[in-house]
Amino acid sequence: MAAATTTVPVPILEPFISDIFTAAGCAREEGDRIAQFLLSANLTGHDSHGVIRTPRYILWLQEGKVRAGQTLSVVHETPTQAILDGNYGFGQTIGPLAVDYGIAKAKAAGMAAVGLRNAGHIGRIGDWGERAAAAGLISIHFVNVQAGELVAPYGGVDRRFSTNPICIGVPTDQGPIILDFATSLVAEGKVLVASNGGKPVPHGALISPEGELSADPRQLYGEIAGTHVRNSANGAGALRTFGEHKGSGLAFMCELLAGCLTGGGTSGPIPGGKRGRIANGMLSIYLSPGSFGTEGFSQAALDYARYVKASRPASAGTEVLIPGEPENRTREQRRRDGIPLQPDTWAAICATARDLGLTPPAVPVPNS
Ligand code: NAD
Numbered sequence: 001m002a003a004a005t006t007t008v009p010v011p012i013l014e015p016f017i018s019d020i021f022t023a024a025g026c027a028r029e030e031g032d033r034i035a036q037f038l039l040s041a042n043l044t045g046h047d048s049h050g051v052i053r054t055p056r057y058i059l060w061l062q063e064g065k066v067r068a069g070q071t072l073s074v075v076h077e078t079p080t081q082a083i084l085d086g087n088y089g090f091g092q093t094i095g096p097l098a099v100d101y102g103i104a105k106a107k108a109a110g111m112a113a114v115g116l117r118n119a120g121h122i123g124r125i126g127d128w129g130e131r132a133a134a135a136g137l138i139s140i141h142f143v144n145v146q147a148g149e150l151v152a153p154y155g156g157v158d159r160r161f162s163t164n165p166i167c168i169g170v171p172t173d174q175g176p177i178i179l180d181f182a183t184s185l186v187a188e189g190k191v192l193v194a195s196n197g198g199k200p201v202p203h204g205a206l207i208s209p210e211g212e213l214s215a216d217p218r219q220l221y222g223e224i225a226g227t228h229v230r231n232s233a234n235g236a237g238a239l240r241t242f243g244e245h246k247g248s249g250l251a252f253m254c255e256l257l258a259g260c261l262t263g264g265g266t267s268g269p270i271p272g273g274k275r276g277r278i279a280n281g282m283l284s285i286y287l288s289p290g291s292f293g294t295e296g297f298s299q300a301a302l303d304y305a306r307y308v309k310a311s312r313p314a315s316a317g318t319e320v321l322i323p324g325e326p327e328n329r330t331r332e333q334r335r336r337d338g339i340p341l342q343p344d345t346w347a348a349i350c351a352t353a354r355d356l357g358l359t360p361p362a363v364p365v366p367n368s
Pocket of ligand 1: 179
C-alpha cells in the first residue's frame, strides 16, 4: 500500500526549490526557472519529473555533471535547420532557449528542424510542446539520454535504450493538445517514485537479468535504503518498452534521431567503456499550420477531438479523454490543493536543503 503523502502548497514549494538551487550556486533567475519547470511536472501529475529530482540535480551540479549559467552554442545552421549544443547546462535553461530557436526559424520559414545535444535533463517534454503551441506551432519531439541506457529492447534483457520520450503538440483556439510519453512502459522517475514508497509500477515494467518480468524498483537501483540518491547503475535489471516491438521500435528511432542525428550520441556506452555524464538529446520539428494553406485546421482538430471523446466508454462511469486532458485536470486541482509528495521524497529534498544551510519550510502533517 502507498504511504501517506505530505501535501505542499505551490506558493511554499516553488520558492523553496528555487532557494535550494540558488544556495547551490545558480543565479536566482535560473533557480526560479528550474523550480518553475519542476513544479510544472508535478502540477501536470508527472511527479516522476517534478521536485523529486532536486537531490539528484544538486548532486550532479556538485559533481560537475550539469552546469549552472550556461547558454546554447550553435554548431550548424541553415534557414530551416540547426544543431545546438547545450553545454551541459540545466535543461530548464537550455530547453526553453532551444525551443525558442526552433520557434523563430519556423515562424520565418513555415517549418524548422532543430537538433539539441548535450543538454542537462530537460524534464517533462510536454513543457516544450506547450511552449511551441503557445507560439502557434505544431511540434514533434524525439528525445534520448546520452549514456543513460535503462531499457531493454523487445526480446532482450540487456539495457540498450534510455526511456526516450516522444511528444507531439498541436495548438488550437481552445488551448494546446499535447501527447507526451516515455517509450518505456513507465518513465524511470515513476520507478523512483515507487522506490520512495509511492505508487507501485505495474508488473512487467521491469525485467530481471534472467528475463523474469518484475515490478521491483531494485531491478533498477539495487538495494534501497532510506533517502539516499538512487543510482540506476546499481541495479542489474532493466525497464521494458511499452507496446512490445512497437514501443521498442520507437525507442530505437529516438536513439537514431535524438542521439545519432544531433551528434549527442546514443544511450549506449561511451567509447572507452566509461559512463559519461547523463545528458538529453532532442530532435524537434516545428510546423506552422498557417503555412500549409489548409483552411480551418484548429476547428477541424477540435471537432475531431469532440468526436473521439464521444466514443461510448468501455466501462460505466468512465469517459474517453484526449491527449493532454489528464494533465490539464490535474494542473487545475493541484494549483488549488497543493502538490502531494511521498514523505521520503519530501525528507530527501529537506535533507538536501539542510546540507546547503537552508531551513525547510513547515508543511502540514502527512494526510493518511
Ligand atoms: P504517461 O504514461 O502518463 O502518458 C502520458 C500521456 O498519455 C499524456 O499525453 C497524457 O495526456 C496521455 N494520457 C494519459 N492518460 C490518458 C487517458 N486515460 N486517455 C488518453 N490519454 C491519456 O507518461 P510517461 O510515459 O510516464 O511519461 C511521463 C513524463 O516523463 C513525460 O512528461 C515525459 O516527457 C517525461 N520523460 C522525460 C524524459 C527525459 O529524458 N527528459 C524521459 C522519459 C520521460
